[in-house]
Amino acid sequence: MSTISGQFRHTWTAIRALAILTVVLGIIFPLAITAIGQVAFPAQANGSLVKVDGKVVGSSLIGQSWVDADGNALPEWFQSRPSAAGDGYDGGASSGSNYGPENPDLIQAIKDRQAAISASDGVSVAQIPADAVTASGSGLDPHISPAYALLQVDRVAKARGLDAADVKSLVESKIQGRDLGYLGEPTVNVLQLNIALSTLK
């Protein structure tokens, strides 16, 4: 009898405790952080949006695909990595491929991607860096490796009728080093590179 009433008391305490904590941790806390974010870091809190001529064209943190309506790579833009988010770079469905290292579908996909890049960019398969033929964890990777960016210079320059040396120096100016010199890997932000590219004459 005392155990049953004891358990009832525990439960009644638990209900009240959770109700109060939900208000504090579930409502006040996120709203307070939202207020801090909107006042102190509005650019970051709203998604690091990138504007061209006053119009939002994307986020510097969310990768995009550079393909035509049929999904074919547009040669005049630097290409992002392969993506497993939706049909590719779907910001509403972040995802990796989750293919294991021996999965025959992944092995075939890597071969196909290597063949496609080899054909479009006129390079040998051995020159193609790993990130160019593998999908990222999020499917929204905004970056490519400097090696993959430099590999695409000749193709992009030719498609746009630009001097390859100018495009190459543009890419080199967009290479971001490791944070503090030792965290992460050097990268090139594809959206920022392509925006700069579109103003190159």
Add this chain to the structure above:
Amino acid sequence: MTANVWLFIAQLATIAVILVLVYRPLGDYMAMVFTSPKNLRVERGFYRLIGVNAASEQSWPAYLRSILAFSAVGILVVYAMQRVQEILPYSLGLPATSEHLSFNTAISFVTNTNWQSYSPDVTLGYTVQFAGLAVQNFVSAAVGIAVAVALVRGFAYKRSGTIGNFWVDMTRSTLRILLPFSVLAAIILLAGGVIQNFSGFQDVSTIAGGSATIPGGPVASQEAIKLLGTNGGGFFNANSAHPFENPTPWTNMVQILLMLVIPFALPRTFGRMVGDNRQGLAIAGTMATLFAVSVSLMTWAELHGAGTAPQLAGAAMEGKEDRFGIIGSTIFGTTSTITSTGAVNSMHDSFTSLGGGMAMLNIMLGELAPGGVGSGLYGILMIAIIAVFVAGLMVGRTPEYLGKKIGAREMKLASLYILATPTLVLAGTALSFAIPAVRSDVTSTSIWNPGLHGFTEVLYAFTSAANNNGSAFAGLTANTPWFNTALGVAMLLGRFLPIVFVLALAGSLAKQDRVPVTNGTLPTHRPQFVVLLLGVIVIVTALTYFPVLALGPLAEGLL
């Protein structure tokens, strides 16, 4: 390769230096939090509202009943919120989730697991995430810390019938530790680019003439406690691989440190509360050694990049983000699995066989190097009891730990503790293939990768669930009635059975007097004890899991 070795060492050294600097002040602060007789004014008001006398301590059964009542209410609330999602504000037009998914997710967040059978981007609105799930991120972590503190009191108290007051421990963990540090962490993450808004999905036209979707959400507030409370449930499907959750290499380092800081400082709290800081140092040293070995092995495996696909591509970059690279991915992956976090910044399903195997092995070790908040400390103390017993058998000494005799009752409870989760892991995996109807569903619907790797997906799921980790070989489609139910049960029992044994042990230790230290006492603060403890951890895990590991990652990696 040499450059990679130096980059790895530099990052590991950064982690080590920061943890060493924080060890003492944070550990001492937490000891003060749990021993201070004073209540803050806001806490006094809270105790009055919930009808708790903060000055009265509880016996272990009462302490346990409070935890179970609090967790049961939590499960019901999170379940109900998902079932009525469409009428809640900021539902993003998403419908209620199914019964079995709501069951699984409710248990998952209340047990500090954060297993996600669903893809949050397309399943959950904002209200369920911040008012349901994130609240449990705080309080489930607080429950873990409370249980650890109760066990430490078992060692510290003499001839006592009580082990503390759950409501006080939970409240202080939340208000004095988790909440203030989460505010700080959220602000740092905001500065690094993590989003915090209520904008929903935003469609924009790209400069190439296409369109792109930019997601929104109150992410930074959830991200902070996701890591600090070793919860791990992502706001987005891609978790910490998503650039809005983890935008840069330095936020990646911050996230790694957030997962490690409380579990690595709790041994200091333990040493402080039992009145011998060297005891805490021995535990922290054991954790650090195991962590260093484990992270080195996973990093080696991924940099080495064995396997057909990584060799063909030139590196194991499938499922990894360019900004983190391989080293930033393996340090995060090890941290997340060797604590009980289960967050991922790269897809473990796509790791090399041995690298992915290391992630699973970290969980199988019992997540105690340093483990989850609280659960890591009580986990390693249970193994320490077994180590003392083993040493006692070898030299013929009466086993005792910190002046408490390890008798038949204590050994039974410690043995039950180490048997509980492996039983759930192995039984769950076996049943998935043994029940004919389930087997055909598992192999045709759930498993994503063919062959041995597919078996590993199922083994990883039960390992992760029963140990309350929450990471996955995410190719597995777990949103099925079988997996939602079986993994839900595994999470529930994997969380609360060990807690029952820990609290029962705390009760029986607290009752004892302290026996004085003699020549015959095994010193438990010396390096020899660290080696013994490491040996026991490895042997217990190896004996339990070697056969099943041989069927999955070892076979795939070595054949």
